[in-house]
Amino acid sequence: MNNTATILDLIRTKSPLVHNITNYVVMNNTANGLLAIGASPVMAHAIEEVEDIVSISSSLVINMGTLSKKWVESMIMAVKKAKTSGTPFIFDPVGVGASKYRMETAQILIKSATPDVIRGNASEIMALAQLASISKGVDSSMDGQDAVAGGIELSKKLNNTVIISGAIDYIITGDKISTIENGSPLMSKITGMGCTATAIVGACIAVENDMHTAAIAGMGIMGIAGDMAASASKGPGSFQVNFIDALYLLNETTIKAKLKLND
């Protein structure tokens, strides 16, 4: 088996508990994406229980799509707990360039505990790398390649793995860069596909210790399911349905035949 197929298989066998502190818009999609690949999602954000839930989970997903004070407190508590309990965690800096508050929150979170993986679009990664600080909402308005230099800088500074998603996905760990060219333009016409990608990488880091390998698997799974769904869809409505079916039906044969990985 190739690594991606092995990791998907491990997720289906172990059904790891993936703790999500994420935004209101995509919670449902994220949970269904995780269930479709065989993981076991839990959503919990109360300060009273967030440490308990981190401690029984196999990985943690932090997504700042719809921030507020109480949620940021819980996120900080959760990422600190993740570090002490050795729980791998991934951070999704949604719309980080869109407001000062998001920029500050991202910085506080990263200072509280270094994410094992960060996934964003080109604008978000560039904002984080402080090469650029203007973002048009939560969409990417830049080309992935422009952000690669920022991604390398960020990955070296944090000694972690950085994913820049887009038409081409870049997986960056220091000087090591892998690219994936799967996926469909329809994916940008549905809310929360980036967030789902983050959650699926979150499931991969729950079963694979090498973050770069896990990140490739997560983005590969997303992209291939996107390819399969797009070819059967009339628009973003049917795409969404077909995408969840594709995640569920994905297997070793499909992964081997379709993964466009440049490693």
Added chain:
Amino acid sequence: MNNTATILDLIRTKSPLVHNITNYVVMNNTANGLLAIGASPVMAHAIEEVEDIVSISSSLVINMGTLSKKWVESMIMAVKKAKTSGTPFIFDPVGVGASKYRMETAQILIKSATPDVIRGNASEIMALAQLASISKGVDSSMDGQDAVAGGIELSKKLNNTVIISGAIDYIITGDKISTIENGSPLMSKITGMGCTATAIVGACIAVENDMHTAAIAGMGIMGIAGDMAASASKGPGSFQVNFIDALYLLNETTIKAKLKLND
């Protein structure tokens, strides 16, 4: 007509207002499930209005999937109001064994006002019955039958109806036990199917005074719609779509032909 068909018919005729204080992940599914069977959902959680909304509603659904302090305050206020206004209410103790906070919240809620019906999976019902206190997130990792003893104990202690859902659903009122064997394994691959079951039973108790009969109707409607949807679906994405259609299309003939009730 059998009872389940009669109850569905009453829901469609009366279109009862069902007040939901539920979790962020499933609100949309829950509302759509209720609309599909003909009920009228309202979601309201603000302390400033929760009593007003209970007082105009025909039933109340309390689901603790994504807890926090303010929401718990509203839930307590709502269940107390339900008791004084004679509004039947159902409680879904989502992931009750997963943290101390959830266990405490469930206890406070039950002490504030006894739920007319409780619906959970085997782990949750066992946790509530304090026969077991370990839960793997929000999924059931136990067999329904293991939890039946706990369910009977709980039902007798609270003098109410307890539903244990799973491959076999158990509806327990004291020593009276009914089982339903409809439904599909695909239902565990979509988030919020348990929560939707709770809401649909919530619609049934709005139109039927006998809680055991109402609980059978709700779980029967869920299971039959699940059977119908599964046979037409490729995976959990299409299942979700077909499930809502099936709820909408369900009629007396289908219910009579398909309900696997052991009463």
Added chain:
Amino acid sequence: MNNTATILDLIRTKSPLVHNITNYVVMNNTANGLLAIGASPVMAHAIEEVEDIVSISSSLVINMGTLSKKWVESMIMAVKKAKTSGTPFIFDPVGVGASKYRMETAQILIKSATPDVIRGNASEIMALAQLASISKGVDSSMDGQDAVAGGIELSKKLNNTVIISGAIDYIITGDKISTIENGSPLMSKITGMGCTATAIVGACIAVENDMHTAAIAGMGIMGIAGDMAASASKGPGSFQVNFIDALYLLNETTIKAKLKLND
């Protein structure tokens, strides 16, 4: 091109950022509806960033479906900022008659800054016009025509545009009344279709300065997509999927052929 087709074309070309402060139940649908027509949705409600987000957005959508204290504070801050920054905004008074709190909140919001457009069902518009104050939850139990007098009064008092949606949609600006007769009864069997209508009108006011014309375009787009989706659907589950596809596939030809506008 007719106005509606021109406006849809402008949305697709400019991809305006539409800021939504809306309810938990429909956030996902609303975002997907906006993406399907080519707009760029952003959801942000924190007091710390709400003004920043308004100032980079082309329009603002305020929906009070699931209220609470903090959210109301943010809504007030957002609408005031919208006025000073010249950002057009639309208000959706969900379930305004259902509780005192909703009635008070609606009044505070309207006093803080007059909405450029208000969209509600007949009960909600009548409640706002204080001709009636009883609402059955969030559904309309009145005929649109009964509310037209209230809508005219409200529009004149506020000097803005009022939309009463239903089997017939009424777009009212002072004494000017236009009607649209597109759409399907299935739309009332899915949660959040009214909220999606509000958001889509929100995208139209981002690209068209004449509020009456923008409101017609938004309601026309909704209704035609509803017609197209209904004819291909078995129930509300498949309707939802087909509706998003229809929004995405809508073009000048379809609009010209199908729009039932009485202007």
